[in-house]
Amino acid sequence: MFHSRNIVSAVEMGTSKFCVLVGEVDENGHLDVIGRGEAPSAGSVVKGEIVDMEKAGDQLAKALEEADRASGRSLALSHLMMVLVTGCGISSQPGVGMVLIRNDEHVVTDAERREANDNARVLNLAAERKIINTSESFFLVDGRRVSNPLRHHGSKLEAHIHIVHGISARVDNFRNLLRESGFEDTDIDVVFSPVAADFGVLSEREREDGVLLIDLGAGCTEYVMEYDNGLCASGVLQVGMEHVANDLSIGLGLSIDQCRKLLVSGEMERAAERGESQLTLRGGTGSERSIPLCSFDTIIDCRLREIFTIIRRQLELAGSPRSLAAGGVLTGGGALFPRARELFSEVFDLSCQVAQPRDAEGAITDLASPRYSAVWGALKIAAHYRNGGSAAGNGGFWSLWDNLAVSLRRGRGKLGKALKF
Amino acid sequence: MRVLRTLPGAESMRLLALDTDRAALESTGLPEDNRMLAGEVWRGGRGCGGNELDGQRAVAHERVRLENMLRGSSFLVVLCGLGGGTASGGAPVVLSVAAKLKIPNFFIVTLPFMLEGPRRHNLADRVLTENLFDVADAVVALPDDLLFSTLPGDTPLAAAFELADRECAGTALAFSTVLSAGNLLNADMASFTALLKRRKGLCSIGVGIVRGEDACRAEDVPEKLVSGMLASPFLGGPRVLREADAAVVSLLGGGDLSLGDAKNTLELVAKYLSPDAEQLTAASSHPDWQGARQLCVLTVKYSEPAPEPPPRSLPRMRQEPHRSVSKPVAAPDVAGEQLEFVLEPISKGIMERTAPVMWNNEDLDEPTFKRRNAVIDDGRRNQGRKA
Numbered sequence: 001m002f003h004s005r006n007i008v009s010a011v012e013m014g015t016s017k018f019c020v021l022v023g024e025v026d027e028n029g030h031l032d033v034i035g036r037g038e039a040p041s042a043g044s045v046v047k048g049e050i051v052d053m054e055k056a057g058d059q060l061a062k063a064l065e066e067a068d069r070a071s072g073r074s075l076a077l078s079h080l081m082m083v084l085v086t087g088c089g090i091s092s093q094p095g096v097g098m099v100l101i102r103n104d105e106h107v108v109t110d111a112e113r114r115e116a117n118d119n120a121r122v123l124n125l126a127a128e129r130k131i132i133n134t135s136e137s138f139f140l141v142d143g144r145r146v147s148n149p150l151r152h153h154g155s156k157l158e159a160h161i162h163i164v165h166g167i168s169a170r171v172d173n174f175r176n177l178l179r180e181s182g183f184e185d186t187d188i189d190v191v192f193s194p195v196a197a198d199f200g201v202l203s204e205r206e207r208e209d210g211v212l213l214i215d216l217g218a219g220c221t222e223y224v225m226e227y228d229n230g231l232c233a234s235g236v237l238q239v240g241m242e243h244v245a246n247d248l249s250i251g252l253g254l255s256i257d258q259c260r261k262l263l264v265s266g267e268m269e270r271a272a273e274r275g276e277s278q279l280t281l282r283g284g285t286g287s288e289r290s291i292p293l294c295s296f297d298t299i300i301d302c303r304l305r306e307i308f309t310i311i312r313r314q315l316e317l318a319g320s321p322r323s324l325a326a327g328g329v330l331t332g333g334g335a336l337f338p339r340a341r342e343l344f345s346e347v348f349d350l351s352c353q354v355a356q357p358r359d360a361e362g363a364i365t366d367l368a369s370p371r372y373s374a375v376w377g378a379l380k381i382a383a384h385y386r387n388g389g390s391a392a393g394n395g396g397f398w399s400l401w402d403n404l405a406v407s408l409r410r411g412r413g414k415l416g417k418a419l420k421f
Numbered sequence: 422m423r424v425l426r427t428l429p430g431a432e433s434m435r436l437l438a439l440d441t442d443r444a445a446l447e448s449t450g451l452p453e454d455n456r457m458l459a460g461e462v463w464r465g466g467r468g469c470g471g472n473e474l475d476g477q478r479a480v481a482h483e484r485v486r487l488e489n490m491l492r493g494s495s496f497l498v499v500l501c502g503l504g505g506g507t508a509s510g511g512a513p514v515v516l517s518v519a520a521k522l523k524i525p526n527f528f529i530v531t532l533p534f535m536l537e538g539p540r541r542h543n544l545a546d547r548v549l550t551e552n553l554f555d556v557a558d559a560v561v562a563l564p565d566d567l568l569f570s571t572l573p574g575d576t577p578l579a580a581a582f583e584l585a586d587r588e589c590a591g592t593a594l595a596f597s598t599v600l601s602a603g604n605l606l607n608a609d610m611a612s613f614t615a616l617l618k619r620r621k622g623l624c625s626i627g628v629g630i631v632r633g634e635d636a637c638r639a640e641d642v643p644e645k646l647v648s649g650m651l652a653s654p655f656l657g658g659p660r661v662l663r664e665a666d667a668a669v670v671s672l673l674g675g676g677d678l679s680l681g682d683a684k685n686t687l688e689l690v691a692k693y694l695s696p697d698a699e700q701l702t703a704a705s706s707h708p709d710w711q712g713a714r715q716l717c718v719l720t721v722k723y724s725e726p727a728p729e730p731p732p733r734s735l736p737r738m739r740q741e742p743h744r745s746v747s748k749p750v751a752a753p754d755v756a757g758e759q760l761e762f763v764l765e766p767i768s769k770g771i772m773e774r775t776a777p778v779m780w781n782n783e784d785l786d787e788p789t790f791k792r793r794n795a796v797i798d799d800g801r802r803n804q805g806r807k808a
Contacts, residue, residue: 046775238778239785246770247788252799256771278800291800298797302789310780 007034008386009067009078010378011060012193013174015045015219015242016333018059019372020067021379022075031383033360033367033376035071037063047238048087048193048220050173060181080385081186082378083174085132086193086220090166092234094137095120097159108141108149108157116159123163130168133192134161137230147229162231164192191381193374194222194234200377201331201355202226209325212350214311215374216334218242223311225320233318237310241334244303251299252291254281268296269338297339304340308347327351335370434498434597437490439515441479441507442468457490459483459511469506473544476510487518497526498593502565503545504533513552520556527596527613528553528560529589535566559617561592561624561719567657581654588655591628595671595717598705612701616667617721625665627656627718634712637677643686646672646716650690656718662693665720671703675711678704680793686716767791 006025012018022035044056068075097120099112121134139149140158149157175188197215198207210227217240224234245259252259258281262268271279271293278290328350334340335354345352357376360367367376439457440446443466446456458466460479469475480487491497497519501508512528519526530549533541553560568581596613617624629649631642639645651659662668670690672683683704694700698720772786779785783792790797 047778051775237780237785243772243786243788246772246786247790250768250770250788251790251797253801289800292798295797295799298795299788299790302793302795306785306789310785 005074005077006079006386007071007074007077008080008082008379008382009075010082010084010196010375010382011063011178012084012375012378013041013045013050013056013060013177014084014217015041015048015240016217017041017371018056018063019375020063020075021367021372021375022067022071022078023379023383024074025383025386029383029387031380033379035067035069035075036367037065037067037070039063039066046219047240047242048217048236049170049238050177053173053177056177057181060177064181076182078183078186080382081178081183081188082196082382082385083178083188083190084193084196084374084378085166085171085174085190086217086222086236087238088166088170089129090132090164090192090236092162092164093123094232095123095134095161095163097121097161099157101155101157106153106155108152108154110150112157113139113149113159116157117161120159120161121163123165125165128167128169129165130171131163131165132171132190133164133195135164135195135231136160137162137232138228160230162234164195164234166192189382189385191378192222192234192236193217193220194224194236195231196377196381197222197331197374198224198226198231198377199381200357200375200379201329201373203358204229206326206329210323211326211329212315212324212348213329213331213355214308214344215332216240216307216330216337216340217332217374218334221307221311221332221334223315225315225324227320227324233315233320235311235314235318237307237314239303239307239310241337243307244300247299247303248296252295262296263337264333268293300339301343304343305347308343312347324350327353329353329355331355331370331373333371434594435494439480439483439487439507439511440468441476441511442466457483457486459507469510471541472506473510473548476506476508477514478510479507480511480514484514484518487515488522491518491522491524494522494524496597497524498597499526499528500530500589500593501528502531502533503548504537504541509544509548512548513556516553516557526558527593528557529592530560530562531585531589532562532564532566558614561617561626563589563624563626563655567625567661568654572654584654588626588628588653591630591715592626592717592719595628595673595715596719598673598707598710613669616669616699616701623722625655625657625661625720625722627651627653627662627716627720629653629716631714632712634677637674637712637714642682642714643689646686646714647689647693650716650718651693656720659693661722662718662720663695664722665694665698666723667699667701667721668694669701669703669719669721671705671717671719673710673713673715673717674704674706675713676706676708677711678706678714682714684793686714690716690718 007022008025009020009022011020018039018041020037021033023031024034025031039059039062041059042055044050044052044059050056064075097116097118099116099119101108101112103109117136121131123131125131137160139146139160141149141152141154142156146152171190175190178188194213194215198213202211202213207226208229211225213224213226215222219240219242220236220238221240222234222236225232241263245256245263248254248259248262249256268279276293278292279296280288280290282288328344328348330341330344330352331354341352341354354370355373356370357367357372360376436451436455437457438446438449438451438455439459441459443458446458449456460482463479463482469479499512499515501512503509503512512530516526516528530553532545532549535542549560549562565585568585572581627650629646631637631645631649636642650656656662670687672686674682687702687704691700767787769786775786777784777786
């Protein structure tokens with residue numbers, strides 16, 4: 001009976017928290033969250049990357065144990081675990097692959113699509129780098145742009161894909177830590193955090209219209225840009241809300257914990273609403289000080305504006321389309337900070353909505369916070385992977401591509417009929 | 422003067438031309454009210470023929486008129502060419518009037534060409550050391566000979582002087598605007614004075630100007646400004662910049678002067694300076710400068726050895742060995758009477774021991790506000806008052 005259960009899980013090892021989600025997929029492909037575990041990362045992760053494996057292992061164990069208990073001891077039954085990765089020198093680039101359509105009818109079939117994708121994945125990467133995820137952006141059939149090439153007539157198919165690659169040793173840290181925590185036999189796959197967040201919070205409509213998603217986390221800020229149902233840019237900047245707290249701490253002579261608390265407590269906003277111009281705090285030396293609110297604003301503005309400006313610059317360098325009808329979406333813990341939304345709109349000249357996990361259902365439903373966007377997205381990807389089930393068991397980076405790409409397509413409801421698994 | 426009037430921002434200044442020579446005065450093209458013929462009755466408007474005493478007497482005759490004209494001014498910039506009679510004798514008089522009225526003063530004086538003969542040169546030197554240097558709030562001495570070292574030999578003489586005039590005018594304007602219109606960074610009169618009065622030294626100035634709304638929006642404004650500045654005849658080339666003991670860098674612009682531009686420009690200049698040079702940085706925006714930018718660099722090469730220990734009010738300087746660009750960080754002191762410049766490596770707090778994140782040669786772990794030189798009031802200054 002147990003074997004019929006379809007359990008998947010997702011693990012985030014973030015700068016602020018370790019979070020484990022356990023989900024169960026029923027026969028209709030419906031995903032229920034059945035357990036969640038969370039533990040603070042306690043300094044073991046800095047800027048999105050593990051700096052202290054031992055401490056990270058301890059904290060991960062806590063989160064795993066909690067998730068296991070909450071899910072009624074079913075975590076160990078997970079068929080697939082998705083681990084979010086970020087930092088790790090991750091960068092992305094477009095890839096192009098071409099095939100000639102040689103069959104008699106000159107119709108694009110799945111074989112051609114796969115071959116074109118395989119060709120597109122051939123990259124001259126440095127030896128220490130590995131492809132993490134790839135995702136289809138669009139196709140050209142005889143030079144004509146189509147979003148789904150299947151059953152098109154033509155003689156030449158070109159696949160344009162978006163490739164995310166990172167330094168493999170650093171990426172493997174995440175996977176190995178999980179292996180060491182007692183999941184030697186489970187399939188463990190990695191997914192680039194914003195790709196997961198994209199999957200967790202965006203609607204099909206938004207993807208089609210074009211959207212910029214920014215995940216403002218504690219250690220890193222990640223971004224993805226979707227246009228016409230295809231990923232066209234993604235990346236990570238290892239600067240996040242911790243930097244904001246650090247700037248405040250240096251600039252105002254407060255302790256770092258005090259500053260972290262200030263950013264989440266909303267104390268500054270409340271003071272501003274009350275019409276006060278100063279905030280009285282106990283400084284590092286123990287004496288009380290009245291710090292003008294504008295000092296906070298200046299420091300925070302400088303940092304957030306810089307983060308967004310750099311991302312904007314990176315997007316421009318990547319030659320990304322400028323017209324995004326669905327506007328901007330901000331998620332991650334930083335999205336809870338009101339000033340971040342305003343600056344986002346200002347820098348990118350886009351509307352800004354704060355996104356939290358979409359259609360999160362199940363016993364654990366308190367996922368309604370931007371903090372859980374990425375981990376929820378990873379769980380969803382894992383569930384789709386299980387549903388697709390085509391290549392389960394072979395693990396590895398490249399398998400993820402197949403499954404991820406297929407599941408993304410299936411999620412979008414476009415290839416459901418065309419691809420019968 | 423002619424040149425000065427053509428620069429933006431000159432409207433906010435009052436110009437006064439003072440000479441004993443009527444013809445020279447008339448050639449300035451200034452309105453009657455702004456001209457003063459010194460010692461008209463006595464010298465008859467014929468100049469004083471290089472006689473210092475005559476110059477002194479002539480200008481001293483106009484003391485009362487000068488006092489009336491200068492009264493109420495917030496700031497006085499005096500431009501003169503030492504070595505002749507009127508300026509050598511008159512400058513100390515003007516200075517004494519300013520001192521009497523307690524107007525902060527700033528002298529930009531040129532020293533004569535060596536080829537004009539040792540007499541004029543010695544005269545200029547003596548006036549500078551004895552009468553101006555210790556008394557005036559700030560003196561910038563520019564040797565005319567610098568023109569030779571920079572300009573090609575076939576430059577028309579008139580053009581050379583025209584350029585020299587432009588440099589002097591630009592400098593006068595830069596400093597007066599920075600000191601009167603308010604400075605966005607923390608170089609104030611006190612710090613200028615401290616830098617310039619510490620020891621006797623020779624100065625050089627370079628001015629780069631970019632004009633036009635479109636030109637100011639272009640990406641390469643910092644480069645244009647700096648290359649213009651480097652080509653200035655009174656600078657003496659990049660070598661002088663590198664050998665300078667101290668430098669005052671000021672950037673003027675309109676309301677459209679952006680943080681990024683200012684930073685890029687000032688950092689670019691800093692690259693030409695020796696890492697050991699003391700640096701005062703000023704940036705100022707003024708509505709009159711809308712659509713125009715001016716970069717002005719004043720270098721000082723001290724001719725006397727450093728006194729020990731340096732006076733307290735001088736900028737302190739600590740340099741991190743691997744940092745080529747020094748970043749001034751304003752540290753308002755508790756008493757609030759003197760703003761000091763402390764140059765030190767920027768703290769990275771909890772990010773100190775992590776792998777740095779670099780973007781465009783900036784270390785993103787350093788607080789952004791510090792890299793942008795924003796001044797933050799952390800409430801400590803008011804602490805004492807409240808208690």
